[in-house]
Amino acid sequence: xxxxxxxxxxxxxxxxxxxxxxxxxxxxxxxxxxxxxxxxxxxxxxxxxxxxxxxxxxxxxxxxxxxxxxxxxxxxxxxxxxxxxxxxxxxxxxxxxxxxxxxxxxxxxxxxxxxxxxxxxxxxxxxxxxxxxxxxxxxxxxxxxxxxxxxxxxxxxxxxxxxxxxxxxxxxxxxxxxxxxxxxxxxxxxxxxxxxxxxxxxxxxxxxxxxxxxxxxxxxxxxxxxxxxxxxxxxxxxxxxxxxxxxxxxxxxxxxxxxxxxxxxxxxxxxxxxxxxxxxxxxxxxxxxxxxxxxxxxxxxxxxxxxxxxxxxxxxxxxxxxxxxxxxxxxxxxxxxxxxxxxxxxxxxxxxxxxxxxxxxxxxxxxxxxxxxxxxxxxxxxxxxxxxxxxxxxxxx
Amino acid sequence: xxxxxxxxxxxxxxxxxxxxxxxxxxxxxxxxxxxxxxxxxxxxxxxxxxxxxxxxxxxxxxxxxxxxxxxxxxxxxxxxxxxxxxxxxxxxxxxxxxxxxxxxxxxxxxxxxxxxxxxxxxxxxxxxxxxxxxxxxxxxxxxxxxxxxxxxxxxxxxxxxxxxxxxxxxxxxxxxxxxxxxxxxxxxxxxxxxxxxxxxxxxxxxxxxxxxxxxxxxxxxxxxxxxxxxxxxxxxxxxxxxxxxxxxxxxxxxxxxxxxxxxxxxxxxxxxxxxxxxxxxxxxxxxxxxxxxxxxxxxxxxxxxxxxxxxxxxxxxxxxxxxxxxxxxxxxxxxxxxxxxxxxxxxxxxxxxxxxxxxxxxxxxxxxxxxxxxxxxxxxxxxxxxxxxxxxxxxxx
Numbered sequence: 140x141x142x143x144x145x146x147x148x149x150x151x152x153x154x155x156x157x158x159x160x161x162x163x164x165x166x167x168x169x170x171x172x173x174x175x176x177x178x179x180x181x182x183x184x185x186x187x188x189x190x191x192x193x194x195x196x197x198x199x200x201x202x203x204x205x206x207x208x209x210x211x212x213x214x215x216x217x218x219x220x221x222x223x224x225x226x227x228x229x230x231x232x233x234x235x236x237x238x239x240x241x242x243x244x245x246x247x248x249x250x251x252x253x254x255x256x257x258x259x260x261x262x263x264x265x266x267x268x269x270x271x272x273x274x275x276x277x278x279x280x281x282x283x284x285x286x287x288x289x290x291x292x293x294x295x296x297x298x299x300x301x302x303x304x305x306x307x308x309x310x311x312x313x314x315x316x317x318x319x320x321x322x323x324x325x326x327x328x329x330x331x332x333x334x335x336x337x338x339x340x341x342x343x344x345x346x347x348x349x350x351x352x353x354x355x356x357x358x359x360x361x362x363x364x365x366x367x368x369x370x371x372x373x374x375x376x377x378x379x380x381x382x383x384x385x386x387x388x389x390x391x392x393x394x395x396x397x398x399x400x401x402x403x404x405x406x407x408x409x410x411x412x413x414x415x416x417x418x419x420x421x422x423x424x425x426x427x428x429x430x431x432x433x434x435x436x437x438x439x440x441x442x443x444x445x446x447x448x449x450x451x452x453x454x455x456x457x458x459x460x461x462x463x464x465x466x467x468x469x470x471x472x473x474x475x476x477x478x479x480x481x482x483x484x485x486x487x488x489x490x491x492x493x494x495x496x497x498x499x500x501x502x503x504x505x506x507x508x509x510x511x512x513x514x515x516x517x518x519x520x521x522x523x524x525x526x527x528x529x530x531x532x533x534x535x536x
Numbered sequence: 537x538x539x540x541x542x543x544x545x546x547x548x549x550x551x552x553x554x555x556x557x558x559x560x561x562x563x564x565x566x567x568x569x570x571x572x573x574x575x576x577x578x579x580x581x582x583x584x585x586x587x588x589x590x591x592x593x594x595x596x597x598x599x600x601x602x603x604x605x606x607x608x609x610x611x612x613x614x615x616x617x618x619x620x621x622x623x624x625x626x627x628x629x630x631x632x633x634x635x636x637x638x639x640x641x642x643x644x645x646x647x648x649x650x651x652x653x654x655x656x657x658x659x660x661x662x663x664x665x666x667x668x669x670x671x672x673x674x675x676x677x678x679x680x681x682x683x684x685x686x687x688x689x690x691x692x693x694x695x696x697x698x699x700x701x702x703x704x705x706x707x708x709x710x711x712x713x714x715x716x717x718x719x720x721x722x723x724x725x726x727x728x729x730x731x732x733x734x735x736x737x738x739x740x741x742x743x744x745x746x747x748x749x750x751x752x753x754x755x756x757x758x759x760x761x762x763x764x765x766x767x768x769x770x771x772x773x774x775x776x777x778x779x780x781x782x783x784x785x786x787x788x789x790x791x792x793x794x795x796x797x798x799x800x801x802x803x804x805x806x807x808x809x810x811x812x813x814x815x816x817x818x819x820x821x822x823x824x825x826x827x828x829x830x831x832x833x834x835x836x837x838x839x840x841x842x843x844x845x846x847x848x849x850x851x852x853x854x855x856x857x858x859x860x861x862x863x864x865x866x867x868x869x870x871x872x873x874x875x876x877x878x879x880x881x882x883x884x885x886x887x888x889x890x891x892x893x894x895x896x897x898x899x900x901x902x903x904x905x906x907x908x909x910x911x912x913x914x915x916x917x918x919x920x921x922x923x924x925x926x927x928x929x930x931x932x933x
Contacts (some may be wrong), residue, residue: 140706140742142651145810146803154812155608164908184599193594208785211552242639242788242821249816271813278675278814296570309537347538379759388605391788392637415540416549416668417675418815419646424639426826446865486825 148535153176153500156211157484161494165500166493174521176509177296177494179318180471183439183512188387192433196426205429209422209485213240213394215266219427221394224435225377227410229367232399240423243391244279244354244433246378249275251376251395254410255348256281256309260299263303263311267472269318273502285502293472297331304339305323310348310376311336311509315365316355317503319508320472321448321465326366331359333372346402354380354393355468357438360445373400378449379433383469388440389477392427400489407456444469447511450518458525472498475505478531481504483507483532490531491524545674550850550897551575551667554881558891567809571918573906574891576715576866578783580836580909587783589830593823602826606819608809610637614825618791621832626764629796634688636808637820640788641751643779645763646672647815648773648792650908651807652705652745653678660700660708662692663899666715666749670899678706682899690717690860694728701736707745708733708771712762715754716898716905717847718862723763730769732863743799744769751777751790753867754835757842762865770797778828780866782844783836789824821928841866844908847915856931866909869895873929877902879919880929887928888921 152155154177169435196205205347212218218235225231241247248271256262258280264272266285276283287301289296300311313332315324336347351368356379359365380393395411398406415421448465455462461474473495475483480497484507487493497508513520529535541766547553551574558572593602610614615632622628638644640795653659661669663682673680675859683700686693697708710729712721733744740779746767756762765772789868790810794801800883812818845862854857857869870892872880877894884890892904926932 141800142654142807142811143803145651145814147810149608149806149808149813152608152809159607178605180600180604182600182604185603186618188590190594193590195586197590200662202893203783205580206784206786207577207579208575208779210556211546211549218591232662243816245816245818245819247816249814250552254542255537257539274814275816382605386600387603389603389819391818403538406540407538408541408762409546411546412549413544414539414548417542417671419640419642419644419668419672421642421788422642423785424788426823427821455689469728470761526547 143513148274152342154496157496160488163363164492171520173486173492174367174517175494176511176513177496179510179512181383181388181512182514183386185386186434186437186439188434188437189387189430192430193426195433196429197266200429205426207425209419209425209428211415211422212408213238214425214428217431219433220432221396225396229366229369232465235394236408237397237399237404239395239408240428241393241395242420242423244273244352244378244384244393245377246385246391247393248272248350249278249394250411250420251350251378252276252281253414254407258480259307260309261305261307262309263300264502265300266310266365266380267319267498268385268479268502269314270500272312276331277309281361283307284401285306285362287503289471293317294328297328297335299334300332301339307341308347312350312352313368314352316358316467318355318436318468319469319470319498320463321362322463323365323466329366329368333518336372340374342373349375350377350378351484352378352483353366354383357384358441358469359467360448361466363437369398373398384438385434387427390424392423392431407524415535444512447513447515450513450515451502451509454525456523458529469510471511472506473509475507476534478505480507481506487528491528492522493524540742545671548822554891554893557885568917570889570891571645571914571921572891573910574893574909576907576909578780578785578836578887579911580783580840581928582748582783583836584642585831585834586827588782589827590777590823590832593826597826602823604820605775608812608817608819609805610635610762610820611822611825613658613891614751614828617829617832618793622793628764630793630853633805634794636792636805637825638790638792639817641775641790642668642790643788643817644775644790644890645669645749646675647745647808647811647817648747648775649673649678650676650811650815651804653933655707656704658702658704659706660697661899662697663718663805664895664903665709665712665899667710667768684900690714690719690753691725694732695768696836696849697729697882698732701744703740705744707747709747709749710765711749713755713864714893715752715865717860718865718867719860720760720762720863724769726763726765733769737771747775748772752778753829754781754868755838755841756864757845760864766795770795773798781835784824787824789820789828810890826839840894841909844910844912844915847910847912848906851919851922853925857926866907866908868908869903870904872904873931875902877904878906884925888925890918890921891926921933
């Protein structure tokens with residue numbers, strides 16, 4: 140007498156499952172012998188400004204306010220600071236009312252999708268997509284419509300998206316720098332996407348929201364200037380997280396930002412609050428909300444992720460693996476040398492203690508995702524295992 | 537094109553709405569002239585051990601682990617510590633696997649109810665009940681079956697609950713010390729409830745879960761010894777929160793504990809994890825999880841709430857108001873002198889700047905809830921306003 144579908148869903152959380160297997164194996168044979176590329180958990184500490192901010196908030200501010208409930212949508216000064224930061228950085232004209240502070244971007248996306256869609260509505264995701272979009276849409280009762288990315292570049296395929304749009308399409312989710320591919324969507328592709336969506340909005344006479352999921356915005360490797368999608372498309376909602384930029388993944392802090400050109404944004408934000416209420420979201424953790432007031436715009440030293448990328452990608456290349464060249468985030472998507480990526484990943488784990496995530500759960504078969512937010516030492520230690528794996532599959536003599 | 541039911545639900549959050557009105561009025565006429573009894577936000581700071589724990593965790597522990605993602609169900613040592621605390625305090629035999637750490641008890645209850653019920657299932661709440669149960673059940677698609685408490689004592693009416701149970705009843709929620717009445721359910725009533733539920737379980741051949749929502753367990757005024765429901769009934773799930781006991785309402789930390797005698801507990805806990813996944817729960821904030829390892833079992837100085845109760849209840853009595861004598865939590869439920877409690881609350885706010893919550897949203901008409909987790913100064917300052925209000929309604933000459 141319980142919700143069996145949810146029990147099975149939980150058992151199917153492949154990333155958490157692989158991460159747990161890797162941890163169990165490390166306990167058995169020593170962590171130096173296990174190469175856990177499964178999970179996107181930042182391996183850098185938060186910047187010093189976060190520690191200074193925590194100390195200041197705990198010492199200088201009214202402690203019942205610091206630790207008491209905050210408003211559902213966030214503390215007003217924090218919403219103002221986030222709006223101000225976006226305005227000065229991206230030339231927007233948001234007010235605090237356009238910002239909804241959330242307990243991490245997973246919570247934010249889940250309550251946003253619940254607010255945008257009713258059962259039977261559709262949301263387009265570009266495959267491969269972050270696995271959890273499927274989970275959030277399950278809660279909303281909405282249908283995930285997967286549209287394959289261009290198989291050469293892994294950029295959105297705008298004409299395929301056009302074909303997939305229906306009168307029930309409420310939103311299209313984009314995620315750049317992308318999880319799991321690590322690619323950055325070019326300005327022109329996003330402009331084409333925006334133009335096509337505008338056409339479709341006119342055709343149907345109702346908005347189609349562009350949800351820009353941006354947990355990796357700060358993690359770009361060649362100084363790329365990522366466009367701000369509110370500039371390209373009026374009906375844009377940005378989901379941002381401090382999990383990676385400030386290395387605060389465990390503290391659950393992020394925000395939703397609504398373009399001031401969204402006609403129904405007040406109603407949508409009220410629906411987001413309603414969704415938060417029924418999911419028990421209550422408020423984003425108030426200590427870390429106040430911490431943001433001190434270090435908004437700071438980031439951890441993301442150059443270390445670039446060094447990791449160079450190290451890992453160099454070895455993958457030397458070993459003869461095919462992969463999509465990653466320009467941001469901390470993932471590289473490697474082509475499985477056999478069609479069944481699940482079998483390949485299982486084999487890599489069993490024989491060489493290399494833990495990769497098959498991208499099947501991301502909506503694309505035939506690849507594995509490697510997360511390189513790990514120590515450079517682990518990457519170096521994994522070199523012989525990667526080499527042996529490549530030899531097993533005939534990629535290397 | 538958005539979820540209109542959720543937008544309306546949000547507009548109907550009466551406690552948050554009244555609290556916002558009180559804050560707006562305070563900004564206008566000065567907070568010393570506004571008597572905000574609307575919200576249950578702890579007005580005491582956390583105990584010193586919380587501050588020592590934060591400092592220690594930030595200084596002594598591995599910082600990528602402190603700030604990185606935790607497992608969905610909580611950090612293993614934290615789950616072990618919670619299980620150990622329950623075992624030594626209440627004589628249970630729980631292991632870490634019986635504990636699911638949550639981002640506050642609202643999130644915990646929402647994912648628990650989603651895990652226990654599928655659409656069409658029923659959950660019994662004893663009216664007046666905490667308003668948010670209705671919101672969580674809306675997300676689960678389950679039906680809230682309200683059963684009025686005994687109108688004299690506001691204890692559960694076991695024979696009325698028996699009548700309300702059907703084959704679709706998945707759970708009964710009890711909340712003692714109670715929000716909004718402040719009453720503590722006596723052992724004999726809970727024993728009767730347990731015996732009746734056992735009978736019904738046998739009759740239907742399936743479990744009926746008793747969900748014990750215990751955010752106010754530590755806030756009892758006459759040294760009452762609250763029974764631990766796992767002792768009385770096998771199919772018990774406890775929802776606990778540190779919001780009030782450690783004054784950490786804003787930091788979102790609590791747990792679900794499953795009796796080791798629940799046959800399907802592993803499957804249910806997996807379903808809770810699945811529900812957490814689709815709601816974007818991810819993990820409870822990891823800093824405060826680790827803080828718990830240092831101050832589990834500590835509490836803020838709850839004697840101050842008793843002093844507030846005595847102060848407020850004394851004045852209510854003097855003014856001729858009828859109310860349910862509160863023994864715990866930090867609420868007193870006052871009978872509206874006119875049948876329409878919403879009109880009475882509106883009038884009290886407009887004429888005397890006294891903010892009370894009508895209990896209509898709690899499933900019981902004709903009363904208002906006063907939260908006295910406020911400063912004793914505010915209570916004293918409100919005495920003339922309470923007196924005047926009593927005179928307006930002919931309760932006092």
